Amino acid sequence: MKPIDQARNALAFLEDDTHEHAFDQLIWGLRERRDAAAREVPEWEQLRTLASEIKEHTLSNLARYLELFEARAKRNGVQVHWARDAHEHNQIVYDILSSHNVEWLVKSKSMLTEECDTRAFLGQRGIEVAETDLGERIQQLDDEPPSHIVGPAFQKTPQDVADLFHRVYGSDPNRPDPVYLAQVMREQTRPLILDAQAGMTGANFAVAETGAVVTVTNEGNADLSANVPKLLICSVGIEKVIPGVEQLAVFIRLLTRSATGERITQYTSHFAAPRMGGEMHIVLVDNGRSQRLADERFWPSLKCIRCGACMNTCPVYRRSGGLSYGSTYMGPIGIITMPSVDIHRHSELPYASTINGSCSNVCPVQINIHEQIYEWREVMGAKGEFSATKKAAMKVADKLLSNPRAYRVAAEAGGSALGVLPRFAIYNRLNAWGRRREIPSPAEETFHQWYARNRTGAAQPPETPAETTEAKAVDDERA
Amino acid sequence: MRVALMVPCYVDMFYPEAGVATLELLEKLGVEVDYPFDQTCCGQPMANSGAVKQARATEELFVRNFAAYEHVVAPSGSCVHHIRNKFTAAADTAERRHVSAHVWDLPEFLCDVLKVEAFPWAEFPHEVTLHVSCSAIRGLFEQSMSERPNDPWFSKPRSLLEKVKGVEIVDFDRPDECCGFGGTFAVTEEAVSAAMGNDKLERMGASGARYVVSADLSCLMHLQGCAHRNREEFQFLHLAEVLNGKVQ
Numbered sequence: 106m107k108p109i110d111q112a113r114n115a116l117a118f119l120e121d122d123t124h125e126h127a128f129d130q131l132i133w134g135l136r137e138r139r140d141a142a143a144r145e146v147p148e149w150e151q152l153r154t155l156a157s158e159i160k161e162h163t164l165s166n167l168a169r170y171l172e173l174f175e176a177r178a179k180r181n182g183v184q185v186h187w188a189r190d191a192h193e194h195n196q197i198v199y200d201i202l203s204s205h206n207v208e209w210l211v212k213s214k215s216m217l218t219e220e221c222d223t224r225a226f227l228g229q230r231g232i233e234v235a236e237t238d239l240g241e242r243i244q245q246l247d248d249e250p251p252s253h254i255v256g257p258a259f260q261k262t263p264q265d266v267a268d269l270f271h272r273v274y275g276s277d278p279n280r281p282d283p284v285y286l287a288q289v290m291r292e293q294t295r296p297l298i299l300d301a302q303a304g305m306t307g308a309n310f311a312v313a314e315t316g317a318v319v320t321v322t323n324e325g326n327a328d329l330s331a332n333v334p335k336l337l338i339c340s341v342g343i344e345k346v347i348p349g350v351e352q353l354a355v356f357i358r359l360l361t362r363s364a365t366g367e368r369i370t371q372y373t374s375h376f377a378a379p380r381m382g383g384e385m386h387i388v389l390v391d392n393g394r395s396q397r398l399a400d401e402r403f404w405p406s407l408k409c410i411r412c413g414a415c416m417n418t419c420p421v422y423r424r425s426g427g428l429s430y431g432s433t434y435m436g437p438i439g440i441i442t443m444p445s446v447d448i449h450r451h452s453e454l455p456y457a458s459t460i461n462g463s464c465s466n467v468c469p470v471q472i473n474i475h476e477q478i479y480e481w482r483e484v485m486g487a488k489g490e491f492s493a494t495k496k497a498a499m500k501v502a503d504k505l506l507s508n509p510r511a512y513r514v515a516a517e518a519g520g521s522a523l524g525v526l527p528r529f530a531i532y533n534r535l536n537a538w539g540r541r542r543e544i545p546s547p548a549e550e551t552f553h554q555w556y557a558r559n560r561t562g563a564a565q566p567p568e569t570p571a572e573t574t575e576a577k578a579v580d581d582e583r584a
Numbered sequence: 585m586r587v588a589l590m591v592p593c594y595v596d597m598f599y600p601e602a603g604v605a606t607l608e609l610l611e612k613l614g615v616e617v618d619y620p621f622d623q624t625c626c627g628q629p630m631a632n633s634g635a636v637k638q639a640r641a642t643e644e645l646f647v648r649n650f651a652a653y654e655h656v657v658a659p660s661g662s663c664v665h666h667i668r669n670k671f672t673a674a675a676d677t678a679e680r681r682h683v684s685a686h687v688w689d690l691p692e693f694l695c696d697v698l699k700v701e702a703f704p705w706a707e708f709p710h711e712v713t714l715h716v717s718c719s720a721i722r723g724l725f726e727q728s729m730s731e732r733p734n735d736p737w738f739s740k741p742r743s744l745l746e747k748v749k750g751v752e753i754v755d756f757d758r759p760d761e762c763c764g765f766g767g768t769f770a771v772t773e774e775a776v777s778a779a780m781g782n783d784k785l786e787r788m789g790a791s792g793a794r795y796v797v798s799a800d801l802s803c804l805m806h807l808q809g810c811a812h813r814n815r816e817e818f819q820f821l822h823l824a825e826v827l828n829g830k831v832q
């Protein structure tokens with residue numbers, strides 16, 4: 106499969122001015138609210154350090170905490186399953202459902218089930234899944250994946266949703282009013298929940314000490330999905346485990362403030378045991394996580410608590426839209442997560458960043474996101490995941506910039522002063538720099554020439570060395 | 585004090601006046617400045633693309649050119665960030681470590697090493713916006729960042745610009761959002777890059793100022809490209825030019 110062309114997908118999003126602008130404003134608003142919420146907590150930076158240390162401690166003792174979690178959950182009457190990968194997870198979920206003759210279930214938001222593509226797996230086997238999170242349901246109705254991990258439908262304007270609901274439910278297309286639209290959705294989804302034969306949720310945290318799965322939501326849909334049907338299945342990534350409720354408090358203080366700037370959400374729910382007369386299952390899923398944990402450079406990405414703050418602050422994400430990444434996780438966290446799932450397919454993602462460092466500094470668990478993006482580029486370089494033009498350009502740059510004489514010739518040979526910068530500039534698409542920008546005009550005299558003239562006497566014109574000829578040959582080849 | 589001046593490749597070719605201003609400014613401040621003649625580039629364009637192997641010879645050339653000096657000064661935050669924090673393609677020698685530990689972005693050198701109090705020769709009676717690059721903020725910590733709202737506020741480049749007679753620094757929205765240059769990003773993601781640049785200019789323009797000053801010309805080269813394409817009347821200046829007092 107060809108690598109995902111994030112740049113091209115972003116272009117399509119950008120050309121739609123209304124959406125790009127609305128999206129940037131909406132998402133930047135989240136970042137601003139996050140800043141305000143952080144400002145209210147004087148110990149904010151200490152909290153981040155503490156959260157990071159708790160995660161590092163837990164990940165360093167992952168087996169122990171997972172086993173404790175399993176033991177406590179079992180003691181609570183919960184059935185615990187272990188899944189090595191997405192397929193195993195889906196199969197386990199399917200087996201549980203089919204043994205109860207379930208044909209219809211409700212689910213609250215879970216990035217893990219997106220990762221495993223669980224809905225499609227079950228759908229192919231005759232089990233229908235209805236999403237209950239408003240945003241996720243909108244995306245489901247529009248047959249699109251989430252564009253943001255916290256607000257799956259953030260990319261849609263209220264008018265988009267009004268049009269969609271009109272198409273699907275026959276509601277009034279001329280009322281792009283969020284309150285009205287939420288009401289339409291509530292009326293449509295409540296019966297689904299009441300009739301559902303099973304419920305599924307994800308997890309924000311799995312508390313080892315209590316064996317409880319904790320979800321943090323605003324709509325209460327996780328509670329409905331979990332409590333109304335008699336059968337509950339929670340899908341939990343193994344990195345979600347934390348030692349105890351005391352540690353949970355640290356994350357609860359950070360999570361919603363980082364995500365949306367709210368001090369707390371409406372619902373922080375602990376699911377610890379099956380409801381009376383019911384059954385509760387927890388599926389603990391690895392799906393590449395333990396392999397990433399063993400990777401010296403990239404394991405810190407497992408500290409992620411999925412707050413979305415790195416996406417909200419990312420200027421590239423806000424202007425390309427979440428769907429441009431073509432992957433389960435998008436934005437900065439997507440860039441550092443997805444290549445470990447499939448390196449070739451996600452080999453261009455590390456370049457969808459200016460490595461400006463904002464993401465690492467909003468991250469509530471202090472993941473060095475921008476440094477990992479940089480390191481993923483090195484991995485791409487080392488593994489030869491470079492396009493032919495990028496390879497050629499790098500070779501030319503290497504030869505030219507490591508040879509002072511060749512460099513001088515290129516920099517000072519009249520119009521070809523343009524030769525050095527645009528050599529990087531045009532390496533992947535012809536004159537990519539100049540499509541929306543003017544190319545800087547070369548100065549009549551370089552600094553080097555000025556210095557030679559004013560400070561050391563006569564300039565010494567360099568001779569033409571062999572390297573320049575070679576550089577030119579590569580250029581000609583590309584032209 | 586004897587220091588080496590590093591003039592980044594794009595400054596050398598496109599903005600020699602910024603190199604000259606840096607040189608003259610340092611000399612006015614009593615520094616003896618050498619310009620190593622064989623310098624080319626710091627290797628960042630390759631390293632930043634992930635091409636570590638191809639950055640090696642250029643980084644090692646840099647080390648050879650600059651290792652003998654007590655300090656290396658460059659009018660470019662992103663190059664200094666690379667040399668100080670990312671110089672891993674070159675062999676790990678004592679010389680390499682010396683260069684990484686003694687390279688300074690111009691504002692740092694003026695604030696932290698020379699501890700300059702005044703630029704009596706400079707006057708710039710204009711409203712200006714100051715752009716501080718991401719490398720300078722989050723790589724070199726020359727200014728506190730909006731992401732950490734509880735940290736005490738400080739800004740090295742701004743404290744320098746404030747010392748120039750007549751300058752009025754005007755603020756604009758989202759001051760430390762990336763301008764969209766990002767090195768090779770400017771071409772691999774040219775559409776997003778230009779959109780970021782145009783957004784930045786729009787916010788700067790709304791402040792009423794028409795001068796954009798920065799210690800990082802790579803950002804300015806990109807912003808200038810966007811502005812000229814849209815026929816906007818901005819003037820772009822390196823901080824050194826204002827501090828040196830030769831621009832009016």
Ligand code: SF4
Pocket residue numbers: 408409410411412413414415416438464467468469470471472474
């Ligand atoms: S990487 Fe950090 S900022 Fe991004 S979603 Fe995860 S926890 Fe939040």
